Amino acid sequence: MNSLVITRTGTHLTVQDFGRFHYQHLGVSPSGAMDQRIIKELEKIIPLHHNQFIEFAYVGPSIKVKEGSVKVCVGGNCNMNIQKNNGTQIMCQPYKSINLFEGDELNIHNTIETVYGYIAVEHGLGLNPCLKSFSTDTKAGIGSINRPLKVDDTFEILEDVSSWDHLSIPNPTYKKETNFKVYPGPQLQFFTDQALQSFISTTFTISAQSDRMGIRLKGEAILSSESHDILSEGILPGSIQVPSDGQPIVLMRDIPCTGGYPKIAILKEKDISKISQLPPGSQITFDLQTIY
Amino acid sequence: MVLDFGDDSSKSISIEVNKAFSTIANLGLPLLNIIPSFNKIVIIFENSQIRDQNKEKITLEMSEIKSQSHKSAHKKWKIPACYDESFALDLKLIQKLHHITKEEIINLHTSESYYTYYIGFMPGFPYLGDIPSQLITPRLATPRINIPARSIGIAKNHTCIYPKISPGGWNIIGQIPFDIFDLQNPNPSLFLPGDKVSFYSVNHKEFQQIQKKHFSINELIKEYSS
Numbered sequence: 001m002n003s004l005v006i007t008r009t010g011t012h013l014t015v016q017d018f019g020r021f022h023y024q025h026l027g028v029s030p031s032g033a034m035d036q037r038i039i040k041e042l043e044k045i046i047p048l049h050h051n052q053f054i055e056f057a058y059v060g061p062s063i064k065v066k067e068g069s070v071k072v073c074v075g076g077n078c079n080m081n082i083q084k085n086n087g088t089q090i091m092c093q094p095y096k097s098i099n100l101f102e103g104d105e106l107n108i109h110n111t112i113e114t115v116y117g118y119i120a121v122e123h124g125l126g127l128n129p130c131l132k133s134f135s136t137d138t139k140a141g142i143g144s145i146n147r148p149l150k151v152d153d154t155f156e157i158l159e160d161v162s163s164w165d166h167l168s169i170p171n172p173t174y175k176k177e178t179n180f181k182v183y184p185g186p187q188l189q190f191f192t193d194q195a196l197q198s199f200i201s202t203t204f205t206i207s208a209q210s211d212r213m214g215i216r217l218k219g220e221a222i223l224s225s226e227s228h229d230i231l232s233e234g235i236l237p238g239s240i241q242v243p244s245d246g247q248p249i250v251l252m253r254d255i256p257c258t259g260g261y262p263k264i265a266i267l268k269e270k271d272i273s274k275i276s277q278l279p280p281g282s283q284i285t286f287d288l289q290t291i292y
Numbered sequence: 293m294v295l296d297f298g299d300d301s302s303k304s305i306s307i308e309v310n311k312a313f314s315t316i317a318n319l320g321l322p323l324l325n326i327i328p329s330f331n332k333i334v335i336i337f338e339n340s341q342i343r344d345q346n347k348e349k350i351t352l353e354m355s356e357i358k359s360q361s362h363k364s365a366h367k368k369w370k371i372p373a374c375y376d377e378s379f380a381l382d383l384k385l386i387q388k389l390h391h392i393t394k395e396e397i398i399n400l401h402t403s404e405s406y407y408t409y410y411i412g413f414m415p416g417f418p419y420l421g422d423i424p425s426q427l428i429t430p431r432l433a434t435p436r437i438n439i440p441a442r443s444i445g446i447a448k449n450h451t452c453i454y455p456k457i458s459p460g461g462w463n464i465i466g467q468i469p470f471d472i473f474d475l476q477n478p479n480p481s482l483f484l485p486g487d488k489v490s491f492y493s494v495n496h497k498e499f500q501q502i503q504k505k506h507f508s509i510n511e512l513i514k515e516y517s518s
Contacts, residue, residue, distance in 0.1 A: 019324075021324040021325055022324070022325065023325075023415075023480070024325035024326075024327045024336075025313070025317075025325070025326055025327050025328060025410070025411060025485070026411050026415060026416060026473075026480060026481040027411045027412050027413060027414050027415040027416055027417050027481075028415045028480075030324070030325065130475055131475060131480065140414055140415050141456065142415060142475060146475075186294060231299075231301050231329065231330045231331055231332075232329050232330065232412065232413075233327075233329040233330075233331075233332045233334060234325075234327025234328070234329055234332065234333070234334030234336075235327075235334070236325075236334070236336050256412075256413060256414075257327060257412045257413070258327065258329050258410070258412035258413065269339075
């Protein structure tokens with residue numbers, strides 16, 4: 001038996017995977033990792049992740065091997081070190097496999113100029129799926145663990161590490177993008193040419209109220225010429241909705257399943273991951289494409 | 293991909309929506325999510341290639357649905373509800389607004405069999421309607437932070453049940469004695485779009501007796517639906 005325990009939580013620590021699908025008609029949001037590019041990369045080093053990744057925002061957790069040994073890998077742009085059982089401290093890097101033995105503690109500090117980071121553990125975290133997924137939606141209380149992780153949460157990993165070989169991949173270079181191509185949303189016609197013009201010419205600032213549900217933007221008010229209250233309809237991550245205050249919200253992974261605000265535009269899937277990594281205060285612009 | 297059924301939220305449109313929803317959902321297409329609402333169905337594919345490969349099939353199916361008469365597989369529910377003051381947080385407000393008695397509210401709310409437009413807002417939350425016109429009430433001016441789980445609400449021409457504790461702006465008029473969403477069940481939601489739901493009034497003692505039975509979703513189906 002091998003086990004890992006959380007000794008410090010960091011912030012917004014949850015279990016995530018590539019998303020929970022096929023249940024949105026019952027009010028269940030897709031959830032899943034905010035930056036899916038990173039867990040895709042981690043898959044190259046820890047192929048046996050069993051779809052159980054730990055996600056953190058800004059500050060990572062400390063995890064300690066309580067029993068046995070485990071192989072882990074961290075993804076994202078972050079600082080970290082290992083406090084060995086014998087008291088020595090060693091530096092370690094993301095995107096390189098890390099072998100941890102009984103008593104070793106991995107401390108992940110802050111993410112650098114980004115928001116989200118991930119931990120993959122070989123053979124997963126010993127969890128059972130909930131509605132066919134390991135993702136957590138803390139607002140809806142759905143997940144293998146239906147809440148943020150806390151200190152003393154322990155994961156039992158039945159299988160042993162397959163190999164002590166060190167694996168690594170070059171750090172993926174994610175260019176920090178601030179201009180996003182967007183495509184016409186279902187209520188584009190609710191906005192006059194003038195409103196659309198100000199949508200593409202405004203530099204929006206990402207608000208600190210952003211979370212896994214949505215990224216809130218601050219900037220010139222974009223007002224609909226019709227209504228800001230439509231009949232609720234199905235929505236998907238990446239949709240940019242505009243409530244009556246004219247401040248757009250980019251809907252993210254923990255979306256409410258239906259929404260009643262007009263949607264001016266929609267982001268591409270890969271840009272949902274990109275935009276999730278921009279910390280509050282970042283400035284972004286949109287480039288509205290006419291061809292879908 | 294969006295299937296649009298018009299600009300209104302009428303029951304006849306919703307019946308069309310739910311007919312199309314169950315047909316398309318049963319085609320076994322490689323879709324990630326299919327989300328019905330009052331007047332639309334949003335279908336989500338993994339990528340635009342898969343969408344384009346399946347678009348034609350769905351369009352074809354849609355034209356056939358229109359000409360078919362639909363055999364309803366939807367359930368009819370009779371749900372016990374307790375309208376006691378301890379649960380009915382906004383009963384006084386509604387009495388005052390419409391100048392009616394508590395008994396009249398209960399009689400009106402239990403008089404109709406409601407149509408399940410769709411499930412949304414939170415896991416398992418049914419949008420039911422339409423309620424008798426004498427009960428039509430706007431949402432609360434200030435939403436509550438915590439609405440107790442299993443509460444029955446009304447807002448505009450709809451009524452609902454909150455599956456679990458939640459913030460929300462519906463006027464609370466009662467409570468039901470069991471859970472309507474169970475994550476342990478592969479079919480987690482008690483209600484499905486298109487189901488008919490009516491309520492009958494139970495007193496506090498009867499409410500507690502049912503509550504104590506801790507019915508599972510499958511037992512509830514046996515006990516309260518036909």
